[in-house]
Amino acid sequence: MKININADIGEGFGKFRMGNDEELMRLIGSANIACGMHAGDPTIMVRTVEFAKRENVSIGAHPGFNDIWGFGRRQIRMDPRDLEYSVTYQIGALQALAASRGARVTHVKPHGALNNMAHDDPDIALAIGRGIKAADSDLIFVANVGSQMTRAGESLGLRVANESYVDRRYDDNGKMLSRELDNSVIRSPEEASQQVTRIIEEGALFSVNGKRIPAEVHTFCIHGDEPTAVPVMKAVRAKFVERGIDVVTIPEMLGLGA
Numbered sequence: 001m002k003i004n005i006n007a008d009i010g011e012g013f014g015k016f017r018m019g020n021d022e023e024l025m026r027l028i029g030s031a032n033i034a035c036g037m038h039a040g041d042p043t044i045m046v047r048t049v050e051f052a053k054r055e056n057v058s059i060g061a062h063p064g065f066n067d068i069w070g071f072g073r074r075q076i077r078m079d080p081r082d083l084e085y086s087v088t089y090q091i092g093a094l095q096a097l098a099a100s101r102g103a104r105v106t107h108v109k110p111h112g113a114l115n116n117m118a119h120d121d122p123d124i125a126l127a128i129g130r131g132i133k134a135a136d137s138d139l140i141f142v143a144n145v146g147s148q149m150t151r152a153g154e155s156l157g158l159r160v161a162n163e164s165y166v167d168r169r170y171d172d173n174g175k176m177l178s179r180e181l182d183n184s185v186i187r188s189p190e191e192a193s194q195q196v197t198r199i200i201e202e203g204a205l206f207s208v209n210g211k212r213i214p215a216e217v218h219t220f221c222i223h224g225d226e227p228t229a230v231p232v233m234k235a236v237r238a239k240f241v242e243r244g245i246d247v248v249t250i251p252e253m254l255g256l257g258a
Contacts, residue, residue, distance in 0.1 A: 001200065001243070001244060001245045001246070001249070002245065002246045002247075002248045003200055003217075003218050003219070003220065003240075003245055003247060003253065003254065004030055004161070004218060004219035004220070004244075004247065004250050004252075004253040005027070005028045005030070005166070005219070005220050005221075005222060005233070005236070005247050006028060006029065006030040006031065006032055006042050006060065006109065006142065006163070006219050006220070006221050006222075006248065006250065007024055007025075007028045007031055007032065007221065007222045007223075007224045007229070007233075008031075008032045008034070008047060008062055008109070008111065008221065008223050008224050008225070009021050009024065009025070009032060009033060009034070009035045009062075009224040010033040010039070010040050010044050010045060010047075010048035010062075010224075011034045011039035011040060011071075011225050012039065012040070012041075012043070012044050012070060013039055013040065013041055013223060014041060015199055018039065018217075018224070018225045019225050019226070019227075019229060020224075020229070020230050021051060021222040021224060022051055023230050024055075024194060024222070024224055024229055024230055024233060025051045025052060025055045025057055025130070026055055026245070027038055027056060027230070027233040027234065027236075027237055028222065028233065028256075029057060029058065029219075029248050029249045029250070029252075029253075030057060030058040030059075030060055030106075030219065030249050030250045031048065031051075031052045031057050031059055031060060031248045032055050032060045032061070032062035032107075032109040032111075032142070032221075033045055033048045033059060033060065033061065033062055033094055034062050035051065035061055035062060035064075035090035035091070035093050035094050036090065036091060036093060036112070037063065037064050037065065037066045037067070037068070037072070037182060038064030038065060038066075038067055038068060038070075038071055038073075038098050038111050038112060039064075039068065039072065040062075040150050042093075042097060045093070045094060045097050046097050046100070046101060047074025047109065049094075049097060049098050049099055049101050049181060052103070053101060053102070056249075057249070058106045058107065058249035058251055058252075059094075059103055059104065059106060059107075060107035060108055060109055060140075060142065060250070061090060061091040061094045061095075061105055061107075061108045061109075061139075062108075062109055062110075062111050063086065063087045063090035063091060063092075063108065063110060063111060063113050063114070063128075063131075063191070064111030064113075064114050064115075065078075065111075065112070065113055066160070067085070067113075069173065071111040071112065071119065071225075072111050072112035072113060072114065073113050073179065074113055075113045075116075075117060076113070076158065076174075076226050079126040079171045080123050080126070081127070083100055083114075083124065083128070084125040084127040084128075084130045084131040084134070084209070085131065085223070085225060086131070086228070087108075087110075087127070087128050087130075087131025087132060087135075088131040088132075088134045088135045090138075091105065091108060091131070091132065091135040091139070092135055094123060095135065095136070095182070098138075098151070099116065102105070103233075105136070105230050106139065106140060106143065106249070106250060106251050107130075107139060107140035107141070107142050107161065107250050107251075108132045108135075108139050108140070108141060109142035109163070109221070110149070112184060115144065116119075118147070118148060118149050118152075119144050119148060119149065119175060120146040120175075120230045121148060122148045122151070122152060124148075125143075125147070125148035125149045125151070125152035125153075126152045126155075126156070128141075128149065128152070129149070129152040129153050129155075129156045130174075132158060133156055133158060137157070137158070138159075138185070139158070139159075140158070140159045140160070140161050140250055140251065140254065140256075141153035141158045141159065141160050141161070142160075142161045142163050142219060142250065143160050143161070143162060143163060143214065144162075144163055144164075144175075144176075144203070145162035145163060145164055145174070145215045145217050146162075146174045146215060147184075151161060151230075156224045156233045157255070158255060161218040161219050161250050161253065161254060162216055162217050162219070163217065163219050163220070163221055164196075164199055164205060164215065164217040164219075164220050164221075165220060165221050165222075166186070166192050166195070166196055166220045166222040166232060166233070166236060167185055167186045167187070167221075167223055167226060167228075167229070167232060168184060168185060168186065168222060168223075169184055169185075169186060169194055169207075169208050170181060170205050170206065170208065170213070171207055171208065172207045172209055174205055174207075174213040174215070177208065178238050183208065185223075185226065186232075187189055187226065187228040187231075187232070188229070189228070189231050189232045189234065189235030189236075190235060192232045192235065192236060192244070193232075193235040193236045193238070193239040196220055196236050196239070196245060196256060197239050197240075197245075199215070199217055199220075200217070200245065201243075202216065203216065203217075205217075218250070218253050218254065219250055219253060220250075222236075235249075
């Protein structure tokens with residue numbers, strides 16, 4: 001069996017550091033690099049690209065709202081065209097910096113409130129999809145499984161990788177629990193590793209109330225800003241070794257090569 005693990009990463013800013021990016025990079029298959037709006041800056045973006053290149057990790061853009069103060073987790077209502085251009089702008093910044101280091105961007109995964117809003121809102125999902133397609137129609141759209149983003153990506157002719165989460169719990173509708181709830185984030189390495197392997201083996205998400213929600217998942221996200229990200233991922237990788245599950249890049253997961 002094979003699966004992809006991606007991480008939201010490179011989310012510091014200036015002299016401020018967020019997470020243990022270098023160690024986490026050794027445990028994943030793909031990196032979603034913040035593009036300077038919710039977090040990240042050119043220097044951090046280049047350094048994170050270099051980490052990814054060294055570890056043979058595929059590189060993705062992680063666009064979000066222009067909200068460093070709120071880490072991109074506050075909702076901002078935007079005209080869909082403005083949002084579309086913002087997504088293309090952020091992808092383009094990472095594409096240029098990656099190219100300067102002999103690397104390329106292969107996927108895009110929206111961040112935070114933008115991702116949550118696009119889960120249900122087709123206009124927002126389509127704006128993101130158009131922004132991705134404008135930057136490069138070969139980019140893979142990483143979308144919450146069962147979301148409007150998956151539908152938008154497919155309708156625009158983009159390749160889509162359906163995503164679930166290593167470190168988040170679900171409600172009965174198949175959506176991540178709100179971060180306003182104390183039990184929304186999984187910080188236990190054992191619980192996280194059990195959740196991931198169960199989703200892979202049973203082809204379904206499971207809500208906090210025990211509801212089974214069928215889901216075809218290609219990739220799992222770990223949040224690099226969480227202090228528990230590295231120990232959680234070590235437990236997940238150990239569980240994968242037990243079950244003979246290989247971690248590959250997102251392009252490899254979709255049969256597109258490295």
